Amino acid sequence: MATTVIPFGPQHPVLPEPIHLTLKVEDEIVKEAVPALGYVHRGLEKLADIRDYHQMITVCERVCGICSMIHGTVYSQCVEELMGIEVTDRAKMLRVIWSELHRMHSHLLWLGLFADAFGFEALFMQFWKVRERIMDINEATAGSRVIVSVNIIGGVRADLSPEQIRWILSELDTAEQEIKALQDTIMNDYSVKSRTKGIGVMTYDQALELGAAGPTLRGSGVAQDMRMLGYGGYESLDFEPVTEPDGDCWSRSTVRFREVLQSIDLVRQAASKLPEGELAVKVKGNPPEGEVYQRVEQPRGECVYYVRGNGTKHLDRLRIRTPTFANIPPLLHMVPGCELADVPVIVLSIDPCISCTER
Amino acid sequence: MKGIIKDVTFDTVVGEVMHMKNDGQRLVTLSTYQAGEGKMGILYHFDKELETTHLRLVADMDKPIPSVSGVYFSAMLVENEIRDQWDVEFDGLVLDFNRTLLLDPEVTQVPLASNVKIAPKN
Numbered sequence: 001m002a003t004t005v006i007p008f009g010p011q012h013p014v015l016p017e018p019i020h021l022t023l024k025v026e027d028e029i030v031k032e033a034v035p036a037l038g039y040v041h042r043g044l045e046k047l048a049d050i051r052d053y054h055q056m057i058t059v060c061e062r063v064c065g066i067c068s069m070i071h072g073t074v075y076s077q078c079v080e081e082l083m084g085i086e087v088t089d090r091a092k093m094l095r096v097i098w099s100e101l102h103r104m105h106s107h108l109l110w111l112g113l114f115a116d117a118f119g120f121e122a123l124f125m126q127f128w129k130v131r132e133r134i135m136d137i138n139e140a141t142a143g144s145r146v147i148v149s150v151n152i153i154g155g156v157r158a159d160l161s162p163e164q165i166r167w168i169l170s171e172l173d174t175a176e177q178e179i180k181a182l183q184d185t186i187m188n189d190y191s192v193k194s195r196t197k198g199i200g201v202m203t204y205d206q207a208l209e210l211g212a213a214g215p216t217l218r219g220s221g222v223a224q225d226m227r228m229l230g231y232g233g234y235e236s237l238d239f240e241p242v243t244e245p246d247g248d249c250w251s252r253s254t255v256r257f258r259e260v261l262q263s264i265d266l267v268r269q270a271a272s273k274l275p276e277g278e279l280a281v282k283v284k285g286n287p288p289e290g291e292v293y294q295r296v297e298q299p300r301g302e303c304v305y306y307v308r309g310n311g312t313k314h315l316d317r318l319r320i321r322t323p324t325f326a327n328i329p330p331l332l333h334m335v336p337g338c339e340l341a342d343v344p345v346i347v348l349s350i351d352p353c354i355s356c357t358e359r
Numbered sequence: 360m361k362g363i364i365k366d367v368t369f370d371t372v373v374g375e376v377m378h379m380k381n382d383g384q385r386l387v388t389l390s391t392y393q394a395g396e397g398k399m400g401i402l403y404h405f406d407k408e409l410e411t412t413h414l415r416l417v418a419d420m421d422k423p424i425p426s427v428s429g430v431y432f433s434a435m436l437v438e439n440e441i442r443d444q445w446d447v448e449f450d451g452l453v454l455d456f457n458r459t460l461l462l463d464p465e466v467t468q469v470p471l472a473s474n475v476k477i478a479p480k481n
Contacts, residue, residue: 034454041461045444046470208385211433229409291360293390293404293411304404306390321388321437329433358461 001026006340010039014117014344017354025340033335035328041358048318053079053287056318057151063320064356065146066109067298069102072151074296077231078307079153081294082287090277091155092233096270098148100263105134106299107256110351111186114253117348118195123185130178133171140164155280165271172264179260186257196250200334200346203247210333213326214301215259216350219252221245226297237269249349286313300324300351322356362411369425372416376427379405384412386431391441397421399445420472423450444471
């Protein structure tokens with residue numbers, strides 16, 4: 001059988017950002033996939049050399065727009081641990097609320113794009129319509145729809161008034177109804193299942209060995225979510241990771257769908273437990289010599305920050321490992337053996353964020 | 360830094376990583392830092408049921424570093440990234456992008472190692 005080499009990307013209708021896969025195909029069946037990255041590499045880690053540790057929050061928030069809040073949070077947590085700063089419970093809980101709003105709008109964005117990938121335009125528009133409610137909440141509470149920029153070292157810079165919280169909860173009630181109305185379609189529709197069930201399968205053991213993260217990991221039945229670590233305000237919230245056992249595109253999609261509803265629940269819990277207190281504590285001095293390793297759960301999965309201080313206002317090292325970076329080796333495992341027409345659906349099923357990956 | 364930290368050497372790193380795999384540990388990622396003139400530190404981060412273990416290797420940057428991509432395929436990508444960022448070589452890397460995973464071939468400055476220039480790749 002002759003082998004045909006087909007380039008997939010860097011520009012492709014299902015890819016919001018550029019990644020290239022070289023696909024070796026025999027009779028419409030993919031035999032091998034080799035990735036090529038580097039189209040949006042910005043060298044953001046290196047900026048820690050010339051930006052001080054306060055300014056680096058702004059940089060970290062721009063590692064990725066869609067999960068900017070959580071990048072800001074984990075970076076702040078790292079510096080706070082390095083400097084021995086104890087953040088107030090109110091600030092921790094406010095971080096949880098904005099983080100979960102980010103998870104919701106990221107998953108809703110992805111669910112729309114996923115529907116678009118297999119040609120379901122009406123479903124795409126419905127998910128994005130719901131997403132607008134979350135974006136409106138971000139804009140009304142933080143002044144920006146995507147990069148909310150509420151984190152500072154020592155806490156947060158913005159607050160939520162009781163009126164705003166009531167309005168957010170009322171918006172989320174409406175959003176929950178609208179999302180549940182789409183549940184039967186995304187989970188049970190014949191055409192959706194025919195494009196996602198049994199496609200791009202990765203087993204439980206393979207997911208662990210290949211280092212998968214987030215919904216890609218949990219879609220293979222692994223009950224692991226960094227929010228179980230109880231970082232920030234999560235320690236006082238009831239939380240169970242969402243898993244699906246089959247390891248296919250349908251499972252990964254269903255995990256994300258259920259996580260949107262879970263995030264609504266977490267915002268409700270956080271709002272009900274929001275304590276009184278200061279928004280931020282005063283920060284003096286520079287990060288001392290030392291190293292910190294932190295993991296948090298972003299919409300796409302486990303995000304790792306490694307920070308080294310050297311006693312100056314500049315960090316000695318800032319290392320960021322984003323979830324999509326971890327999910328590329330699993331992707332290279334999922335694609336071989338599939339039909340060429342399924343490649344876009346499988347690629348999208350890991351929710352690739354390439355600007356995150358390349359930093 | 361939270362978690363268990365174990366020091367490893369050039370001779371023991373692959374064996375220790377194999378031991379971690381046999382123990383059911385998930386390789387999370389590798390982190391690097393400057394560990395003095397001509398030396399870099401590499402931390403291999405592992406996870407098992409949310410418990411973290413780190414292996415620390417301090418390596419001479421002018422010698423090929425033993426690759427663990429033969430043990431964990433997922434290490435392939437991060438070792439290539441380290442190759443881009445520090446201009447070091449890995450011995451036994453299963454897929455070597457030859458320092459062009461993230462960088463363009465004509466790049467001459469090593470991003471994370473100060474004052475080190477390299478020849479463009481052809």
